[in-house]
Amino acid sequence: MFKIYTKTGDKGGTSLIGGVRVPKSHIRIDSYGTVDELNSYLGVVSDSARNGEITAQLSEIQDRLFTIGSALATDPRKEIKMKLPDLFEADIQWLELQIDAMNEHLPEMRSFILPGGHIASSTCHVARCVCRRAERICVAMQESGEWLPPLVIPYLNRLSDYLFVLARYISHINGIADKPWNARLEGKE
Numbered sequence: 001m002f003k004i005y006t007k008t009g010d011k012g013g014t015s016l017i018g019g020v021r022v023p024k025s026h027i028r029i030d031s032y033g034t035v036d037e038l039n040s041y042l043g044v045v046s047d048s049a050r051n052g053e054i055t056a057q058l059s060e061i062q063d064r065l066f067t068i069g070s071a072l073a074t075d076p077r078k079e080i081k082m083k084l085p086d087l088f089e090a091d092i093q094w095l096e097l098q099i100d101a102m103n104e105h106l107p108e109m110r111s112f113i114l115p116g117g118h119i120a121s122s123t124c125h126v127a128r129c130v131c132r133r134a135e136r137i138c139v140a141m142q143e144s145g146e147w148l149p150p151l152v153i154p155y156l157n158r159l160s161d162y163l164f165v166l167a168r169y170i171s172h173i174n175g176i177a178d179k180p181w182n183a184r185l186e187g188k189e
Helices: 027-049 052-072 089-103 119-143 152-173
Strands: 013-015 021-023
Touching (some): 027 119, 052 119
Antiparallel strands (some): 013 021
């Protein structure tokens, strides 16, 4: 029987794919942990949206996030024995097609909008923020000389755009209008 606990991380370390041990505070662990967090939020969006088309799209994206997570969890200095999935330019183009298709149904934005109105839409905004954090961590990895596949940052960037539009789309198909942000420009007494 396979046990979920190994006790090998009890002192704050873990292994990357390839066997190299690193502290759990390592930027690689932070990067794929954040991608995993994003993936979990997408499960909540899917479950709460209760829409077959959205569920199918999010399932596709969740698969890509596992692809990204496996790449981020791999020590690039080690040769690994297993075949890992790849990310392709077509994955980014697919996101763009979904964004464009949803945008056709949405009213033009005339201001910033406030998250809210439907649990799936609100959770989608949370996922968007987590996606942006994952992107920032990956940019920091790149800046510090850590290797990552070249399409990870563009994919995460486009995914955050997709999640913003999806949040609006979920509200729209549920008959909920965008809630515009009305900036308070004068002090209140």
